Amino acid sequence: MKPQITLSATLKSISAILWLFILISSKPVTGQNTVKGTKATAALVVETIIKNTGAAPIPNTVDVFKEGNPETTVTGIVSCMFATMDVLKQAVSKNCNLIITHEPVYYNHLDETSQLQNDSVFLEKRRYINDHKLIIWRFHDYIHSMKPDGVLSGMITKLGWKQYAANDQLDRFIFPETTLKSFVEKLKKTFPQNPFYIVGNPEMKLTKVYLAPGAPGGGSHIQLLEDKNVDVLITGESPQWETYEYARDATSQGRKKAVIFLGHIPSEESGMVFCSQWLKTFIKDIPVYFISCGPSYWAY
Amino acid sequence: MKPQITLSATLKSISAILWLFILISSKPVTGQNTVKGTKATAALVVETIIKNTGAAPIPNTVDVFKEGNPETTVTGIVSCMFATMDVLKQAVSKNCNLIITHEPVYYNHLDETSQLQNDSVFLEKRRYINDHKLIIWRFHDYIHSMKPDGVLSGMITKLGWKQYAANDQLDRFIFPETTLKSFVEKLKKTFPQNPFYIVGNPEMKLTKVYLAPGAPGGGSHIQLLEDKNVDVLITGESPQWETYEYARDATSQGRKKAVIFLGHIPSEESGMVFCSQWLKTFIKDIPVYFISCGPSYWAY
Numbered sequence: 065m066k067p068q069i070t071l072s073a074t075l076k077s078i079s080a081i082l083w084l085f086i087l088i089s090s091k092p093v094t095g096q097n098t099v100k101g102t103k104a105t106a107a108l109v110v111e112t113i114i115k116n117t118g119a120a121p122i123p124n125t126v127d128v129f130k131e132g133n134p135e136t137t138v139t140g141i142v143s144c145m146f147a148t149m150d151v152l153k154q155a156v157s158k159n160c161n162l163i164i165t166h167e168p169v170y171y172n173h174l175d176e177t178s179q180l181q182n183d184s185v186f187l188e189k190r191r192y193i194n195d196h197k198l199i200i201w202r203f204h205d206y207i208h209s210m211k212p213d214g215v216l217s218g219m220i221t222k223l224g225w226k227q228y229a230a231n232d233q234l235d236r237f238i239f240p241e242t243t244l245k246s247f248v249e250k251l252k253k254t255f256p257q258n259p260f261y262i263v264g265n266p267e268m269k270l271t272k273v274y275l276a277p278g279a280p281g282g283g284s285h286i287q288l289l290e291d292k293n294v295d296v297l298i299t300g301e302s303p304q305w306e307t308y309e310y311a312r313d314a315t316s317q318g319r320k321k322a323v324i325f326l327g328h329i330p331s332e333e334s335g336m337v338f339c340s341q342w343l344k345t346f347i348k349d350i351p352v353y354f355i356s357c358g359p360s361y362w363a364y
Numbered sequence: 365m366k367p368q369i370t371l372s373a374t375l376k377s378i379s380a381i382l383w384l385f386i387l388i389s390s391k392p393v394t395g396q397n398t399v400k401g402t403k404a405t406a407a408l409v410v411e412t413i414i415k416n417t418g419a420a421p422i423p424n425t426v427d428v429f430k431e432g433n434p435e436t437t438v439t440g441i442v443s444c445m446f447a448t449m450d451v452l453k454q455a456v457s458k459n460c461n462l463i464i465t466h467e468p469v470y471y472n473h474l475d476e477t478s479q480l481q482n483d484s485v486f487l488e489k490r491r492y493i494n495d496h497k498l499i500i501w502r503f504h505d506y507i508h509s510m511k512p513d514g515v516l517s518g519m520i521t522k523l524g525w526k527q528y529a530a531n532d533q534l535d536r537f538i539f540p541e542t543t544l545k546s547f548v549e550k551l552k553k554t555f556p557q558n559p560f561y562i563v564g565n566p567e568m569k570l571t572k573v574y575l576a577p578g579a580p581g582g583g584s585h586i587q588l589l590e591d592k593n594v595d596v597l598i599t600g601e602s603p604q605w606e607t608y609e610y611a612r613d614a615t616s617q618g619r620k621k622a623v624i625f626l627g628h629i630p631s632e633e634s635g636m637v638f639c640s641q642w643l644k645t646f647i648k649d650i651p652v653y654f655i656s657c658g659p660s661y662w663a664y
Contacts, residue, residue, distance in 0.1 A: 171586060171605070172583070259664055286479075290485075303601065309660060317488050317489075328604040360612045364552060
């Protein structure tokens with residue numbers, strides 16, 4: 065049967081298009097869900113943040129409340145890379161009770177504390193948190209699920225690399241040809257505090273850079289280095305028997321491959337600067353601050 | 365009934381003591397099982413090494429043949445920290461076909477290679493090993509099970525710390541009181557190549573040092589730092605969200621705790637120098653060499 069265009073069918077089509085438009089518009093995207101007023105609970109703030117990431121629900125996410133009562137009214141928000149003792153104290157001095165941290169509070173990825181029940185460092189930290197009625201929520205999986213990844217958005221701003229971006233994900237970059245040594249010297253100006261660890265020939269020529277902040281693991285690093293469109297991988301950290309040795313063997317074999325390990329915090333902390341700025345676009349009447357945890361180590 | 369001492373009972377006791385003596389004497393200990401002549405297979409050499417460690421069999425050990433045919437006659441032995449491309453080439457130039465490596469060959473703890481079947485770095489390394497009929501055996505779990513741990517034995521010699529040892533395991537040391545900064549400055553002379561990463565107050569006074577080479581994990585590190593008899597932990601590496609952040613919080617709380625991360629290779633490589641010297645005590649007619657893999661990274 066040959067299809068016929070009738071008035072009824074046309075109206076149905078228009079109706080369907082309108083519905084589709086309404087459906088797309090109602091999908092949570094940045095800035096559409098806002099928190100107004102000063103009476104919002106931590107639970108509402110966090111629910112709104114997750115909606116605004118636009119990410120699908122993540123099963124078994126580590127992005128849960130780590131401490132405190134989510135039904136508490138939020139007096140102020142701190143975005144940070146690590147909720148160190150010092151960051152917690154600064155938050156209290158700014159009258160903020162909701163701490164949004166990218167990384168764990170208690171020294172392991174899942175914040176398991178059963179093994180720390182007699183540990184005096186843990187007990188003192190938890191006592192401080194409870195005494196000051198702080199609420200801590202981790203913002204890790206969802207910020208990485210934003211499009212583009214919120215951590216990359218922050219890092220690209222810090223690095224000033226927008227003009228070199230080769231894709232919308234903001235993880236691939238094309239630079240004018242330079243040597244690894246010159247590239248590292250320039251990069252150092254952005255992260256002056258502690259030395260990077262670098263695997264690769266300093267005289268190697270490069271143009272194609274991949275940015276993988278944090279610690280995605282040796283397996284991921286190796287997959288990225290296998291890619292002919294990656295000369296240099298920039299990352300946070302890796303076990304030294306994984307990415308380091310792969311990159312060393314690649315270099316020994318004469319391949320044009322290198323890895324720059326910035327350190328975990330330098331490679332991601334600007335993502336939480338982005339976070340604080342982004343929160344302000346939809347959290348209207350509660351103060352939001354970024355607090356830097358700074359480097360955990362010094363070098364000698 | 366009152367026990368009576370008879371001639372027969374006395375002879376039986378002497379006989380039992382003699383048997384006990386023979387039993388103890390036949391227990392494999394360092395130096396008692398030797399490999400003589402130039403016709404030994406890799407399998408025999410490795411069996412003898414394991415016997416000489418004196419360790420009980422280790423279930424699911426990673427200390428297995430990673431490459432090559434164990435029935436091959438050994439022409440020479442190389443002991444190394446990592447069997448890098450460069451170490452393999454040096455071994456070939458010394459006419460050695462048995463490589464004894466402390467760490468993995470293929471960039472992950474279990475030397476899983478299924479994900480590397482199309483990886484050109486892996487394929488070139490494996491081709492080199494096969495073309496030169498090399499045999500690679502990992503010596504990790506058994507050397508750490510020696511009493512004292514063979515890696516510690518080598519490290520203590522490198523460090524010159526025998527006089528400061530506080531136990532037979534050679535992992536605890538008592539030093540004349542000094543500051544963390546002075547201690548690190550002195551330690552640097554032993555490992556001049558790349559900067560350490562250090563968590564702790566440079567002015568902290570210390571006497572009690574624990575040496576945990578390699579990467580025993582954040583959980584182990586934290587247990588060691590909980591110990592009131594440990595001021596400073598010296599180790600190879602750790603994920604930066606684990607030991608680093610624990611030690612940072614401990615320091616912020618005013619505790620006398622610090623961690624010095626030497627890097628994985630500096631923290632263990634001298635164990636394989638010890639290994640080469642120890643092998644020579646029971647492998648009599650096959651050349652044995654230590655080859656340094658050196659650092660995988662440079663710093664900037």
